[in-house]
Amino acid sequence: MNRAGLFVPLGVFVIIAGFLYAGFSLEDPHRLPSALVGQPFPEFDLPLLANADERATTQRLAGRTVLVNVWATWCPTCRAEHHELLRISDEAGLPIIGINYKDNPAAAREWLTRYGNPYEFNIIDADGRLGVDLGVYGAPESFIVDGDGTIVYKRVGEVNRRVWNNEMKPLLARLEALDDG
């Protein structure tokens, strides 16, 4: 009997264990890898939440770095991240554009009056069409869009202090350094 042959099952086991290890250390399987990072922000022309007679287009984002936040009053996690958005708009001075996603506009306006308004302006995506263009599959979702209109970051789920400190803030600092350089 060939002694080396004895180690074949061990080798097979190590390979299988390796794949299982990699498979189980993947992040939450519900989290989709974002297809949109590095892509231009999709074109839109949608009514404003504050005044549905007025419309906003993609032009309103141009020339600066903004945080685009997809939210709705039916979304409990949106409520949870709301105070962090308020803090970001206050302290970090980052403009936040809201996309009120498949929501009741009256309820959304009331929400902003009651909990405070971190948004520079809100657009109404009543049927979720811009949501589809943004690859949204659950609110809240947040995007950082740079001055060229390119999506440089996407976050599915709550933006909290940890996400801000560990991911968004360093990224914004890098963008700023690029602009200065």
Place this chain on the structure above:
Amino acid sequence: MVERWFAMLLLGVVATAWGQGAIDAYEFDDALQETRYRDLIAEFRCPKCLNTNLAGSDAPIARDLRRAVHRLVLEGLDDPAIRAHLQARYGDFVLYDPPVRTDTLLLWLAPIALLIGAAAAIAHMARRRAVTRLDADDLARVERLLDERAGSESPLGSESPPRPRSAPGPRSAP
């Protein structure tokens, strides 16, 4: 008899309706568009659900995507363009068949590699089994050794290490 046939037909219709997760009332210009729409929503995976297609999901996002597919079909996009449209927004996740790329090559090649490995293993085992089959010379030698062993209770000389007396019969000699 007729009644029974009718009952089975009815059951079939009802079961088919239940099998569909969601039915939207969409209008199409022609039957081909509708067929394409049905095939496409059966083909895409709902982003919110881990293993349900768009056709079978009640999730609001699946409804939005069905609406998007319907719109794109009406706008005259062909199937590859619609696939690209959804893939650009929701990534490979929405496709049940991942595209062949360098980072997905393993996914596509692993089954073939496993098949080849299994075939090689089976061939190897078959060959080993073939080697243990003895030809006439081997048989003669076995006979001779057994005879020698039967003649003297001593071990098999230089051909094998000495073994304890309690060891099972000479058949266990290599």
